[in-house]
Amino acid sequence: MDSARELLAAERQQALRRLAALTGDFDDVVAASRDSNADDEHDPEGATIAFERSQVAALVLQVQGHLAEVEAAIQRLEGGTYGICERCGQPIAKARLEARPAARTCISCASAAR
CATH class of the missing domain: 1.10.287 (Helix Hairpins)
Incomplete structure (x- = not known):
């Protein structure tokens, strides 16, 4: 962390x-x-x-x-x-957090929200 x-x-x-x-x-x-x-x-x-x-x-x-x-x-x-998705409760991938340190959701949930 x-x-x-x-x-x-x-x-x-x-x-x-x-x-x-x-x-x-x-x-x-x-x-x-x-x-x-x-x-x-x-x-x-x-x-x-x-x-x-x-x-x-x-x-x-x-x-x-x-x-x-x-x-x-x-x-x-x-x-x-x-690092925990606010939508599904699963861990957010390290690569996503490196690219977007303030990310609140995992890639799957972010994609579904669009």
């Missing part, structure tokens, strides 16, 4: 770094919209500031969701239920 702990810690750190970078990007987009008096909604040259802000906000939500999944996996690890 030490390798699982290391994988989850690395996933958590990566998510936190990504979140910090995206938050900085979001702040930059907001600052750009504040400093600009251009009518970007009708600018034929490309994406609007509102569109960029929306994209960054969606990415922030995605990373926050992943971070919550990783933190839940850390709690399962501490509680002794990490």
Whole structure:
């Protein structure tokens, strides 16, 4: 389980770094919209500031969701239920946990849920 702990810690750190970078990007987009008096909604040259802000906000939500999944996996690890499928109760394959350390279900249950 030490390798699982290391994988989850690395996933958590990566998510936190990504979140910090995206938050900085979001702040930059907001600052750009504040400093600009251009009518970007009708600018034929490309994406609007509102569109960029929306994209960054969606990415922030995605990373926050992943971070919550990783933190839940850390709690399962501490509680002794990490690596057990939440749907069927069988062990989750080691290869799946290496690929997706925060996985809650085995491959069979994940495939059936689709």
